[in-house]
Amino acid sequence: MCIKNYCLNIVAILSVCLAANGQTAMDDAKEMANLKQHILYLASDKLEGRETGKKGEGLAQKYIVGQFKKIGLVPMGTDNYVQEFPFTEGVDYGKGTQLSVNGKAYERGVDWYPLPYTPNGVSKISGELINAGYGITTPNHGWDDYADIKRDKKGKIFLMEVSSPDGMGPHSKFKEYSDIRTKLDTAIALGAAAVIFINSDTSVENLMADFKNKITPSNIPVIFATAALAKVLKGKVTNCELTIDIKRLSHTGHNIIGYIDNGAKNTVVFGAHYDHLGFGGEGSGSLYRGKPDIHHGADDNASGTAALIELARYYKTSTSKNNNYLFCAFSGEEKGLLGSNYFVKNPTLPLANMNYMVNMDMVGRLKPDEKNLSINGVGSSPVWHSLVDTIKRDGMKVKTTESGIGPSDYTSFYLKDIPVIFFFTGTHNDYHKPSDTEDKINYTGELSVMKIIIAMVDSLNTKGKLTFTKTKEEDSKETPRFKVTMGVIPDYAFDGEGMRIDGVSDGKPAFKAGLKAGDVLTQMDDFKVVDMTSYMKALGMHKKGDTVTLKILRGKEIKDIKLTF
Ligand SMILES: [Zn+2]
Numbered sequence: 001m002c003i004k005n006y007c008l009n010i011v012a013i014l015s016v017c018l019a020a021n022g023q024t025a026m027d028d029a030k031e032m033a034n035l036k037q038h039i040l041y042l043a044s045d046k047l048e049g050r051e052t053g054k055k056g057e058g059l060a061q062k063y064i065v066g067q068f069k070k071i072g073l074v075p076m077g078t079d080n081y082v083q084e085f086p087f088t089e090g091v092d093y094g095k096g097t098q099l100s101v102n103g104k105a106y107e108r109g110v111d112w113y114p115l116p117y118t119p120n121g122v123s124k125i126s127g128e129l130i131n132a133g134y135g136i137t138t139p140n141h142g143w144d145d146y147a148d149i150k151r152d153k154k155g156k157i158f159l160m161e162v163s164s165p166d167g168m169g170p171h172s173k174f175k176e177y178s179d180i181r182t183k184l185d186t187a188i189a190l191g192a193a194a195v196i197f198i199n200s201d202t203s204v205e206n207l208m209a210d211f212k213n214k215i216t217p218s219n220i221p222v223i224f225a226t227a228a229l230a231k232v233l234k235g236k237v238t239n240c241e242l243t244i245d246i247k248r249l250s251h252t253g254h255n256i257i258g259y260i261d262n263g264a265k266n267t268v269v270f271g272a273h274y275d276h277l278g279f280g281g282e283g284s285g286s287l288y289r290g291k292p293d294i295h296h297g298a299d300d301n302a303s304g305t306a307a308l309i310e311l312a313r314y315y316k317t318s319t320s321k322n323n324n325y326l327f328c329a330f331s332g333e334e335k336g337l338l339g340s341n342y343f344v345k346n347p348t349l350p351l352a353n354m355n356y357m358v359n360m361d362m363v364g365r366l367k368p369d370e371k372n373l374s375i376n377g378v379g380s381s382p383v384w385h386s387l388v389d390t391i392k393r394d395g396m397k398v399k400t401t402e403s404g405i406g407p408s409d410y411t412s413f414y415l416k417d418i419p420v421i422f423f424f425t426g427t428h429n430d431y432h433k434p435s436d437t438e439d440k441i442n443y444t445g446e447l448s449v450m451k452i453i454i455a456m457v458d459s460l461n462t463k464g465k466l467t468f469t470k471t472k473e474e475d476s477k478e479t480p481r482f483k484v485t486m487g488v489i490p491d492y493a494f495d496g497e498g499m500r501i502d503g504v505s506d507g508k509p510a511f512k513a514g515l516k517a518g519d520v521l522t523q524m525d526d527f528k529v530v531d532m533t534s535y536m537k538a539l540g541m542h543k544k545g546d547t548v549t550l551k552i553l554r555g556k557e558i559k560d561i562k563l564t565f
Contacts (some may be wrong), residue, residue, distance in 0.1 A: 001300055001361045001424070001431075002285060002334050002407050026451070031310060032443040038067070038306035039364065042274065043298035043438045050297060051278025052087070052332045052339075053251035060274050060305075064256045064329045067309045071316055073258025073327060076348045083255040085342035087332060091211050094245025096122065099223070101232055101240050111229040114244055115197070115207055116215040117184060117222035122245045125194045125221060128156050129237040134174075135160035135183040135195075141173055146190060154191030157240050159233050163201035170540060180207065184218050194221045194242055198230035203543040210283050211248060255339045256329040257348060260315055266355040266465050267324040268457060269418075270311055271340065271409050272304030273333030273361060277432060285334055287489075287505040288433040298438040300431065303364025305329055307450050314454060320461035323355055330409050333361075340409035344416045356381065356419040356466050358453060359410035366425040366445025371396045373449060374424040379471030380404040381419035383463065391455050394448040404471045419466045421456075423449055427489045429503045429517040484542045484565035486510040490532060498522040498553065499535040513563035515552065523551035 041047070041063055048056035065081045077083040091114075099106045106112055130153060133145035143165060146153070162168075164178035172178065180197070187195050199206050207224045221244045225233055233240075253275070259267075276297030280286030286295060296302075312327045326349060332338025344351065359377075366373065371394070378384035379402030388400055404414030410422045425445060430436040460466070487508020491500040498520040504511050521529050524538040525548050542548060547564045 001427075002336060026314070026447075028447060031450075032447055034310055034313075035303075035306045035443055035446055036438075036441075038063075038309055039298055039302040039438050039441055042302035042305060043296040043436075045294055045296075049278040049280070049295040050274060050276045051284075052253040052275045052335055053089075054278055056278065057254065057275055057331060061254050061256060061331075064274060064305065064309065068256065068258035068312065068327070071258075071309070071313050073312055073316070074261055076257040076259040076326060077255065078346075078348065081256050081258055083257055083343065083346070083348065085253050085255065085332065085339055085346075086250055087253055087335065087338050088248040088250050089211065089335070090249045092247045092249060094122065094247070096124075096243045096245045099240075099242050101229070102238055106229055110226070112196075112223050112225045113209040114246060115180075115209060115222045115224055116211045117180070117195075117218045118244055118246060119217040119219055119221075120246060120248055122243070123194070123221045124243045125157060126239075126241045127193055129196075129233065129240045130156045130158050131234065132158045132160040132187065134164050134178070135187060136164060136174055136177045137186055138174065138177050143174065146186075155193045156191070157194045157196060157242065158187045158190075158192040159196050159198065160187070161201065162197050162199040162207055163204045167201060167543075168204045169543070184222065188218060188220060192220060194223070196233060197222070197224045198233065199224075199227075200230070202545065208283070253332040253339055253342075255331055255343055257343075258312060258327045259349070260312070260325040260327075262321040262324050264322055264324050266322075266353055267326050267349055268355050268460075269326045269328060269357040269413065270308055271328040271330055271357060271359050271413075272308040273301050273330040273339065273409055274305040275331040275334055275339070276300060276302075277334055280432075280434070286432050287487075287503065289506040293434040295432065295434050296437045298441055299362050299364040299425075299428070299436050301333070301361050302438075303362060303441060303446055304360035307360050307363055307446060307453075310450060311453065318458070320458045322461045322464075326354075328409075333409055337409055337412055340412035344412045351416055351418065354413070354418050356421065356460075357410055357413040358457065359408055359413075359420060359422040360449075360453070361408040361422065361424060362427070362431075363423055363425050363449045364441040364443075364446050365428050366396075366442045366449065368442060368445065371445070372426055373398050373452070374401065374422075374426060375399070376401040376406060376422040376424060377404045377410055377414065377420040377471070378402060379469060380414055380421070381466045381469060383460070383466055384419070384421060387456055387459065391452055391459075394451075396448060396452070402471045414471075417468045419468050423453060425449065426491060427502045431489055431503045433503075433506075484509075484539060484544055484546070486515075486539070486563065486565075488515065490535065496520065497530050499529050499532060509563050509565050513550070513561050515550075515561065515563070516554065518554070520553040521550055522553055524548050 075081045164174035277295040279292040330339035410420035487505035489503035491502035
């Protein structure tokens with residue numbers, strides 16, 4: 001599961017109380033042993049956290065290819081089972097990269113750093129500095145940072161603030177003018193040769209040198225100056241010289257694709273990503289703060305990969321032959337759904353014949369006492385709701401969400417109008433930390449999830465091609481951008497009153513305040529928190545530096561805890 005577009009699409013709650021009726025001819029003990037063998041290897045130290053494009057990914061790739069071959073899947077990559085995809089990450093700086101102000105050289109990485117809006121290659125700028133305030137020109141709100149600058153602006157270096165005259169909150173009246181891209185477009189239109197961002201607003205985060213995000217570069221260098229240099233730049237500047245020489249580094253990721261050809265018209269796609277965060281670190285999505293360490297990713301997503309392999313084995317001999325089956329082990333998921341995105345743009349089977357996509361991401365940590373299973377994307381075909389209602393197994397509580405867009409590979413398929421369904425046993429304290437290890441996997445739970453998937457897929461065998469429906473987007477674009485974070489992973493499957501914490505991010509406000517996984521937040525100052533929506537509303541009321549009193553239910557105890565954002 002990738003953290004970047006972690007979204008909050010909680011809709012219906014379905015409680016299903018059930019009786020198991022083992023309709024499959026599976027040898028449970030054997031099956032669980034197989035799952036364990038896969039996860040033990042994939043989540044072992046040897047695979048170094050399976051970061052896309054790295055050695056560990058290569059070892060995982062060999063293992064999965066070996067399994068697909070043994071099962072007898074037809075290779076459906078571009079090179080046997082493998083489909084390579086390119087991606088860029090990180091940059092190399094040429095020796096010439098430097099900045100001097102009033103004749104003094106400032107250090108890259110300490111005083112300043114290039115932002116990903118900077119184009120590749122060498123840019124050499126030498127010129128006058130113009131203080132462009134917030135860099136905002138508004139037709140309607142009577143604000144124009146450029147109005148008083150009478151000098152010729154062409155070819156000059158523009159200095160501007162990251163924030164806006166009334167901050168960066170969701171209620172700022174400059175909201176539509178204060179994003180970086182808009183400011184850059186305005187500056188470029190006025191002839192800027194380079195832009196230097198500074199940040200005097202303590203409630204706003206500094207801009208990041210994140211060359212992982214897919215930001216389209218502009219045609220001028222764009223840098224961020226940290227506080228000490230910002231002070232110099234706001235003073236009298238007689239001379240400013242900037243040379244940037246950057247090269248974005250390209251890498252290769254590997255999807256692994258195998259096929260069961262039943263001679264049918266349509267194909268059911270099973271997908272699970274096998275990559276993870278490697279050794280973690282800044283910008284990787286890791287929630288662990290400490291020296292680099294192997295992020296084992298046993299649940300995320302060796303668990304889904306193991307289920308994928310075992311489903312391939314099952315469908316090889318299954319009597320449900322009205323569909324073909326495609327098994328995709330995607331890579332690059334943690335870096336932003338890169339592998340699945342590439343696959344749907346370069347499919348090795350026609351997309352038009354893909355019936356629906358079943359995604360498994362983090363299916364190994366079913367909590368034995370609660371048995372909450374999330375089934376997401378059920379708005380993407382009318383068939384899902386009734387099907388989810390009728391599938392009854394092992395006392396699991398099933399909670400569904402509608403949206404076809406979320407933080408895992410199914411999103412790529414949904415955006416190509418293919419019905420999707422996504423299985424997920426919930427986040428936990430070890431999510432995106434080195435401690436997501438094999439010994440914490442609930443194999444009985446994972447097998448139950450697999451059986452639910454099999455029951456659903458088998459029941460659709462005679463139903464032909466599913467109808468695709470667009471889902472309401474209650475997430476992504478609509479999610480307000482918060483100025484503050486507590487640093488917790490909410491338990492999205494929790495259906496009691498309040499917001500239950502499933503994980504606490506090291507070093508963040510909640511961690512410092514002593515919050516723990518399992519705590520249920522019911523109140524923030526005077527504001528009652530009854531669910532995720534009210535939790536988000538409560539967050540939206542605060543800014544960095546605020547101290548709040550939280551009411552927490554810990555076990556049977558009610559606690560008041562002070563937290564500073
Ligand atoms: Zn993940």
